[in-house]
Amino acid sequence: MNLYTLHKLAKPTLLLVLLFCFSTSNALDLSSLSSSNVSQVQLAIYDIKPASFPIDQLESIVLESVKEYASGVAASRYVTNEKMPDTPGKITFNNMQIMTLTISVPVCTGAVSVIGSKDTSMARFGESIVSMACIFAYNDGYRVDYYAKYSDNNNTSTAAGLGSLLGKSIARSIGLGDSSKFIYKTIDTMEQKFSASGIQYKLVDADPAIANKTVQPDEIVTRNEAQKNADAIKNQELSARKELTSIGLNASSQKQLFEAIQHGDKLAVQLFIQADSLDLTMPDSTGLTPLQVAKNPYIIDMLKQAGAR
Incomplete structure (x- = not known):
């Protein structure tokens, strides 16, 4: 039987405590960690569109897939009246100290819905899976971040532990056991339900890579990187203009640029190029371009790289 509870909360703190307690209930004896501890983690992030798709329906798809x-x-479900951000949130991990153990706990700050689960159907063989699915809303749609951790703990120092290991070996020899496959069945089920609902979805991140699944370019990452590059260029231009001013030069003065080139002032020429206030292909009153009057090899190279001709 699945244990399913739904809470409507204004803040995420209570849910994190609930999920942590839930995920550690029925925990295996910690002493087994010293005998044999095999674990694997999987993160899969989906971009969902359109933004008009009902959150109730999306939550139901993810919930039923996990269940x-x-x-x-x-x-x-988190209650929020805040304006949707341009960029969605993302699952993060905080370290929590429990006695002598440091546990990495997934956190879904800013999520509109969080679904936590634990599968103990193979607990008698030392296996368990804990997972968290976070749904983040943003202007263009949603993100579904699914994180799962599979643990396989064997205490071979006791007769019971040896018996469990033997039982597991027999089960796997006939195609049973190894509940880690449920992680990928959950992911497959989500994709099937996404398709059946008619929404657009794409896998934009998978760590590690998932067999037979292709990660698609993330337009948000591309957009953010382009904006970051544009901001860096703008800051460089402003900085160069200020530095030119500080040494008595005007970033928009073609005459001063030509003088700096003719005098072999590499620093000043570099600042003029970085300031990007002048057309480096524009000739002066004599009909010569900056590249044509340059004599210094270093300055010639700088001008060419900046597009002068």
Whole structure:
């Protein structure tokens, strides 16, 4: 039977405590970690469009996909009246100290819905899966961040542990066991339900890579990088103009640019290029371009790289 609870919260703190307690309930004996501890993690991030798709329906798709392969599920919807951001949030990880153990806890700050789960159907063989699916809303749509961790703990120092290991080996020999496959079945099920609902979705990140799935270019990352580059160029231009002013030069003075070139003033020429206030292909009153009057090889190279001809 699936344990399913739905909470409507204004702040994420309570949910994180709930999910942490939930994910550590029925935990295996920590002493087994010293015997054999095999674990694997998977992160998959989907971009969902359109933004008009009902959040209730999207939450239901993710919830039902997770419930299908988990023995316990807890879901929370956050109440927010804030304006949707241009860029969606993303799952992050905080370290939590529990006695002598440091546990990495997934955090979904800014999510409109969080679904946590734990599967203990193979607990008698030392296996468990904990997962968290975070739904982030933004202006153009949604992001679904799905994180899962599979643990396989064997305590071979006891007769019971050896028996569990033997049982696991027998189960796997006939094609049973290894519940890590439920992580990928959950991901497949989400994709199937996305398609069936008619929404547009694409996998924009997978860490590690998932077999038979292709990560698509993330337009948000591309847009942010382009904006970052544009901001860097703008800051460089402003900085160069200020520096020219500080040494008594005007970034918009073609005459001063030609004088700097003719005098071999490499620093001043470099600042004029970085300031980007002048057309480096424009001739002066004598009909010569900056490149034609340059004699210094270093300055000639700088001008060519900047597009002068």
